[in-house]
Amino acid sequence: MSKEKVYIFDTTLRDGEQVPGCQLNTIEKIEVALALEKLGVDIIEAGFPISSPGDFNSVVEISKAVSEPTICALTRAVEKDIEVAAEVLRYAKHPRIHTGIGVSPYHIKYKFNATPEEVIQRAVAAVKYAKRFVEDVEFYAEDAGRADNRFLAKIVEAVIGAGATVVNIPDTTGYCLPSEYGSKILFLKENVSNIDKAIISTHCHNDLGLATANSIAGVINGARQIECTINGIGERAGNTSLEEVVMVMKSHKGLNLETSINTKKIFPTSRLVSTLMRMPVQANKAIVGRNAFAHSSGIHQDGFLKNRETYEIINPKQVGISESSIVLTARSGRAALKHRLATLGYKLDQKQLDDVYAEFLNLADKKREIHNDDLEALMGKAARFDRKIQLESLQVICGKSAIPTATIRIKYEGQVWEGTETGNGPIDAAINAVKTIITAKTTLEELLIHTITRGSDDMGKVHVQVESKGKVFYGFSANTDVITATVEAYLDALSQIV
Numbered sequence: 001m002s003k004e005k006v007y008i009f010d011t012t013l014r015d016g017e018q019v020p021g022c023q024l025n026t027i028e029k030i031e032v033a034l035a036l037e038k039l040g041v042d043i044i045e046a047g048f049p050i051s052s053p054g055d056f057n058s059v060v061e062i063s064k065a066v067s068e069p070t071i072c073a074l075t076r077a078v079e080k081d082i083e084v085a086a087e088v089l090r091y092a093k094h095p096r097i098h099t100g101i102g103v104s105p106y107h108i109k110y111k112f113n114a115t116p117e118e119v120i121q122r123a124v125a126a127v128k129y130a131k132r133f134v135e136d137v138e139f140y141a142e143d144a145g146r147a148d149n150r151f152l153a154k155i156v157e158a159v160i161g162a163g164a165t166v167v168n169i170p171d172t173t174g175y176c177l178p179s180e181y182g183s184k185i186l187f188l189k190e191n192v193s194n195i196d197k198a199i200i201s202t203h204c205h206n207d208l209g210l211a212t213a214n215s216i217a218g219v220i221n222g223a224r225q226i227e228c229t230i231n232g233i234g235e236r237a238g239n240t241s242l243e244e245v246v247m248v249m250k251s252h253k254g255l256n257l258e259t260s261i262n263t264k265k266i267f268p269t270s271r272l273v274s275t276l277m278r279m280p281v282q283a284n285k286a287i288v289g290r291n292a293f294a295h296s297s298g299i300h301q302d303g304f305l306k307n308r309e310t311y312e313i314i315n316p317k318q319v320g321i322s323e324s325s326i327v328l329t330a331r332s333g334r335a336a337l338k339h340r341l342a343t344l345g346y347k348l349d350q351k352q353l354d355d356v357y358a359e360f361l362n363l364a365d366k367k368r369e370i371h372n373d374d375l376e377a378l379m380g381k382a383a384r385f386d387r388k389i390q391l392e393s394l395q396v397i398c399g400k401s402a403i404p405t406a407t408i409r410i411k412y413e414g415q416v417w418e419g420t421e422t423g424n425g426p427i428d429a430a431i432n433a434v435k436t437i438i439t440a441k442t443t444l445e446e447l448l449i450h451t452i453t454r455g456s457d458d459m460g461k462v463h464v465q466v467e468s469k470g471k472v473f474y475g476f477s478a479n480t481d482v483i484t485a486t487v488e489a490y491l492d493a494l495s496q497i498v
């Protein structure tokens with residue numbers, strides 16, 4: 001059975017741009033419009049031309065720049081709005097006027113102080129007026145989500161009779177449950193005599209987090225256009241997210257619905273909109289969030305590494321993300337650690353892996369995320385697990401007005417030794433404390449401490465150079481505590497001398 005097409009009506013530049021702080025200039029809007037064209041959207045709602053000279057100009061320029069998608073301009077059921085929209089759309093290859101009026105009891109009573117019959121008359125008059133200028137006229141029944149279904153059917157039938165090519169049934173306040181919204185669309189399919197002459201469109205807001213679910217309920221029940229935005233931006237809690245509805249339809253083959261979206265362009269378009277609108281995408285946002293394809297717990301990572309589909313329903317490449325990621329944290333297991341170390345060129349046997357894993361967990365408990373350079377540091381350290389002199393404990397007193405003092409316990413030749421010494425700083429005190437135990441004649445020639453600079457919780461890496469009897473020995477360690485790292489690096493070098 002061939003799939004039915006669902007038209008994607010993108011309103012990022014109209015409903016999305018209504019978000020405080022997300023306003024774009026004309027050049028930025030053209031950039032987004034061109035990206036939407038490449039993405040494959042069918043309709044771009046470019047703006048509300050009567051609202052300001054800037055918006056007027058943007059719709060003109062977008063109409064000139066974009067050739068494939070239909071360019072749509074929003075209006076109220078007001079003649080002047082429609083005239084202005086018609087004027088800008090003269091430049092569009094495929095123009096559409098989107099006009100409409102509020103249809104819920106709240107809108108009819110409070111916004112318009114009108115009767116339902118008067119609202120129907122204004123709706124019909126607006127559609128007829130728009131038809132004078134363009135063939136393609138979409139009618140929106142604002143707040144249809146809270147409107148009485150019988151009244152909605154009546155107004156929808158009247159505007160289709162007046163020439164509307166698309167009827168938009170917005171859940172303006174994001175109130176509906178998916179079952180209610182789906183039934184509303186079905187009700188229109190079954191109770192509007194001329195419904196087959198128009199396409200039914202969904203336009204669902206996300207006030208209860210149900211925008212995607214409601215839009216999908218809409219198409220399951222017969223709507224064939226979804227209004228949506230990149231990253232789900234829009235008035236208040238946002239609009240339906242384009243990437244979500246498109247990927248729901250692509251993933252659920254049983255729905256038998258398709259869109260003309262080039263899904264590989266989803267991620268780049270999401271980033272472009274986020275950057276230009278200065279609107280970060282939440283990390284856990286479906287499809288395009290930073291964590292949407294990131295696996296961070298051991299059981300998931302192990303399953304994912306055995307077979308991607310164990311924990312992924314979408315291949316990230318399908319949406320333009322090059323690969324999934326494995327984030328190493330204290331919740332990661334050996335499988336993930338082994339995998340990452342292998343990508344860094346380390347092949348470990350089980351014993352080595354167990355040893356590094358123990359060190360890894362110690363570090364991961366202190367840091368939020370373990371990066372490759374942390375692992376390189378750990379591996380440098382792990383290679384020396386079997387050093388002759390082991391640090392058992394270290395306690396340092398330091399700070400302003402304190403005499404830097406270190407007490408150290410080290411294990412050497414099966415015995416534990418303790419020493420305490422002062423110094424001109426905590427590192428000097430710790431090295432002096434070691435010298436009270438390991439008395440071999442050595443010179444600490446060089447001590448290099450550097451941090452990996454991801455923040456104050458990062459690891460310090462320490463390299464030392466120790467001279468003994470004319471020969472130079474190198475020691476290395478890494479630790480979130482740089483004094484401990486320094487002593488370990490020093491003991492690493494001494495282990496090669498004694």
Ligand SMILES: CC(=O)SCCNC(=O)CCNC(=O)[C@H](O)C(C)(C)COP(=O)(O)OP(=O)(O)OC[C@H]1O[C@@H](n2cnc3c(N)ncnc32)[C@H](O)[C@@H]1OP(=O)(O)O
Pocket residue numbers: 018048050051052075076077078100101102111112142172
């Ligand atoms: C559901 C949506 O419409 S989403 C789009 C929302 N986007 C915007 O509002 C942005 C663009 N809006 C604007 O720039 C301005 O609000 C304008 C230019 C449209 C109107 O500005 P103003 O003339 O100053 O009116 P104001 O915004 O204060 O009030 C809106 C008026 O439009 C009326 N109105 C609202 N919706 C409609 C409609 N669909 N059809 C007819 N009239 C409407 C209101 O009843 C009110 O009229 P009133 O002053 O007679 O009570």
Ligand SMILES: CC(C)C(=O)C(=O)O
Pocket residue numbers: 015074140141142143168170171172173203205
């Ligand atoms: C103008 C209409 C489509 C709208 O944005 C809404 O009802 O939310």
